[in-house]
Amino acid sequence: MKRSLLFIALLAIGTGLNAQNKKKQDQKAIKDMCGCYEVTFNFAETFEYSGDSTYVPSPVKHDKGLEWVQLVDDSKDKISLQHLLIVGPKEHPYIVKHWRQDWEYENTDLYEFDHDNKWTYKKLPKSSIKGQWTQKVFQVDDSPRYEGSASWVHIDGKSYWENTTSAPLPRREYTQRSDYNVTTRRNHHEITQNGWIHEQDNDKVIREDNKEDIVLAQEKGFNTYVKVDDSKCKAAQDYWSKNKNKWALVRAKWDEVFSRNTDLELKEKVDNKVLFKYLLDENAYQEKSEIDALIDSFVK
16 A cells, blocks of 8 residues: 555656656747747648639738847746847848737636637636647737647657637738638747747638638748847847837736736727827837726727
8 A cells, every 4th residue: 555655656756747847848949939030921822712703812922031039028837929020221220019929838818819809718727728838929019819728749859839729810911801800820830950930721711700600711821930140130139128118018008908807809990090000109108007098998
């Protein structure tokens, strides 16, 4: 009996240590996405299901840029990465505050995108997210985009994470198309020897209340991040040093909104202006009271 109890105790200790080591591998993989990267963005529509002879597929997109991925938060169960895109000539670069990705360990609070600027709050059972990380992706103004939970996989020298979730249209499509309103995103993030890749297999979906989803078309995305010397991204680092306090206030306000743990719906415009147009003005909205009031004005 004593031997059995000892075996169970040793097994529990071993399992706990393995879980801790796995978590450290996960954390390293996530933080390996930080740094300065030459990035390529590639998207191509693959299949079309509309049955409409006049349907026009989205054009193939090839783009590239220089991007700095800044480590914003590195705590026990949360890692936050801010992407900053560097555009324009080397002599006078312009910084675009790009998307942000937060990774939360064994997170039970999920905002699942529905459609038309609405997100459904879901409380996940602890048993379903054991050992998993939720990736939470945010717009340039730190408003929500999409979230999904899955395990990081480390095998055969590879580290990757995969998840399928609903998302709003990407900006490259949102400004061009109105024939669908949801993207079902199959995301694959994989760490490579020289950086990382973000691979996507997406459905373009028409979603309406109380109706089944209609898949209009599908697309393939393949974005590569090749690491270069950090000095090439100095302009983005300087931008973040100058503006990080403002964006900390913005994130704090959104955290307060998310902590309400209820369904969320956002207005597309206030006074005929979208949220990012307000917040990306570097000379405006520096104070907490102004930021809080602005974001509140967009929450229905």
